[in-house]
Amino acid sequence: MAAHIRTAWQALQSICLLTLATLLPQPAFPQQHDAPPGRLAEQLDGLMTAYTSTGLFNGSVLISKAGETLLVKGYGYSNLAAGTLNTATTKYPVYSITKSMTAALILQLAERKLLTLDERLSRFYPTYPAADSMTISQLLTHTSGLYPYNNDYSMPTDSEEAMVRFLAGRALEFKPGSQWQYCNTGYYLLGFIVEKTTGLPYGKALDSLLFRPLKMKASGLDFRALQATGKATGYRFLYPGSGSEARLYPQEELRSSGGVWSTVEDMLKFHEGMQHHRIISPASTRQAYTPYQKSYGYGWFIDSADGRQIVSHSGGAAGFRSLLVRIPDSNTCIVLLANAENVDLAVIKDGILRLLSGKDYEVPHSVEVDSARLSAIAGTYRLEPGRSLYIKSIHRRLVAQVSGQQPALLLADSSGCFRVAGMNGHLEFIGRQPGLYDSVALFRKDRRHLGVRVNATWGIAGSALPGGWSAPDIVMLPANGQPGVWTAMNVRLLDGVIKFRFNNDWTFNLGAAPGSKMLEDDGPDIAVKAGTYTISLHLQSSTNPVFIMRRE
Template identity: 30%
Template structure:
């Protein structure tokens, strides 16, 4: 695992801290790369990272604690606790927890990137999306939305009589001994705080500023790998939740991806239940400007993998393939050891044969050319440059992944094979003709 992580570091798409444990024994706990590039401060086990949507699991825990105390019920309409919330009589707390409320995601509203640079109160934040029409009838289907967890934050404050940050501190963090965690505020002096970066595949740059009043209970916390391990282990004891509440948290509630063999992906309360490497996997993760995070637990094997990074990649959070590959190492499954790849000079006219759209398992990948450079882009994500290591094989610098194009008798691409995680997925069908 150390050799693998050092190889990720050498390829520059990973910096951060990692903890791996099995049956309560810590197998690996270490920092890699820099917490602050400008001052040459290294990442360690004590480095504090913004953890993004892992915060949602804490928010869900707070809701379940309040239910245990008889102060609310997840089956009640949110109008019971927030009588002025529009459509509150249609939406239950349960639907907020499992992303089936129909409330639009405030991250996708107009001018979101500009307005997040100013401080906002919780009520003002809610007012920015509460007046928007519901995207579907509550309970009808699943759609991930940060807005639901902002509303849950307001319910926690209303019912408990405490601020969200204070509730977390006294009811969750202190009981678990999580002394290096809390709700983040940029104005606070926070020892061992990591700086956040974006990696373009060519160079690092400082991540965009975001005022931490915006993420709220959807993504506003910071923590360390050691504290997150306390959290992860504490969720399997009575330290913060009863057995009944824990069962509610980790029981599938909403379908994300359904398969006939039952090995799809399902959302519980604050986390996802699925199958990976033919094993049950419980995971949660997050991303916020300059940071990405992942907690993966294989409950039957009692394996925990925690990856916190201060890099925010354009194509995919680097923590996802890293956590998956570390699991593959532990289970003796295939994985790719990242290696230094060499860019070769080829005639950019070759790229014209590859321009178009490709489909694989219902996902669409678009290949484009601009200024004699070639790019790949999955639907809904930013485009990323590919670099040639042969006339038909290309690699990405922001993640350990490659693309091999298949060509027909005319020389035009008929499909593409995706190489990632020790596996070849491929030959996706070409969906569109070449775009000139």
């Protein structure tokens, strides 16, 4: 633990938060190099059990090396309310790992000379104005310049025609091939191109060219519509004893960019198919693993560690996170499928790779902290204009989130300190009276940020405000005697849209699907008509928040 210097602050009550990364030079578990498979399997299971018990993981895992499966197991709950547990056969959406499969289909079709990778899109979309300026290869590598749709309902996805019509009305983000920008839209089009060249719907082409040859019998499309046992429930957050279910996207929002569901065992079969060239040739595999821009190949992110190439892809959207990591040289495969959005799989992957490579590794741990102390720390701390630190107390745990960043679970140890997996820095919460914390010092990347506790409120933003999106938020006030209810009266709106956001910050914002009063995190803009309203937010239930608008 880093030295905690006290001078004039000795009389102040403080909590020190340190990261796992800070502690790695003094590892809890020195690793035995070239550990036998049985010992390695035991260590891997112990590591994943620790991640689960501390609230850092909930899902299923498969780890294999040199063709031998070292660990295949479920951890935590498949459905918290029902008490069902995750297993090795639990089914999850893999989301953007679908892109690796779509890329494999395109490479198969190129091998069969049904298309070429440098072919212009004008063959498939002759009426699309920009089609002659971009290639299939640029769709595969995220260098096409197409509008980068991100499941925010800003582009119609109900049909191919609607998408192409929308794209035809927009200028390209950049000249094709000149830049890199992660783009779901390009992989939608690749799926349509698969359909055009094979004469099959994307799902049937995927089944014929990939699932059946690899005997992936526990994989398919459209998780939301799946009626099967062993289907995981997805959660916005899931900690020991507490969770909030997520609303899943319909299949037309995902398609060939993120629509596949699978199991860890089937994902191993996909790895083996790629490893042994059962679906594409060695030459096509080399193309897939060649980084073009931003270390991205044909459907794979390309990296290296200890002189060995690593190819991987992650996935993440409503309720789930996924990660497939492969080291072709050692025939190593790591599959992590989680049914909670608050899981940081990259941190877990790093720990697994350290263990597999014989390096020292850290096992997370946490001790219980008095709930009154956690509640006293929880709140909003303004670090600088437009940037805040949010601390929540959730089921005897603290969760920290900086504006615009992902939340991180804080782990308490026996010394009274907290640790954060995956964040390189530490914090001190300062209280001038016992049990009252009014400021914070954040130390990160050799910089020190100071912040003070603020009384933050919900507000209303949008184009329907007289000043538009750039106008100050309309402040909502807590309703007397009604915890979780916020109200704004005499709100004058124009024809347009609104959203609700906390602390004048987009980190926590709420929207709603057309015609619905049910609010969603990062949900769609809410269309409104001109008039004067009383508007209230009802946030008593974290799973069913709603809004009410009454015209005055």
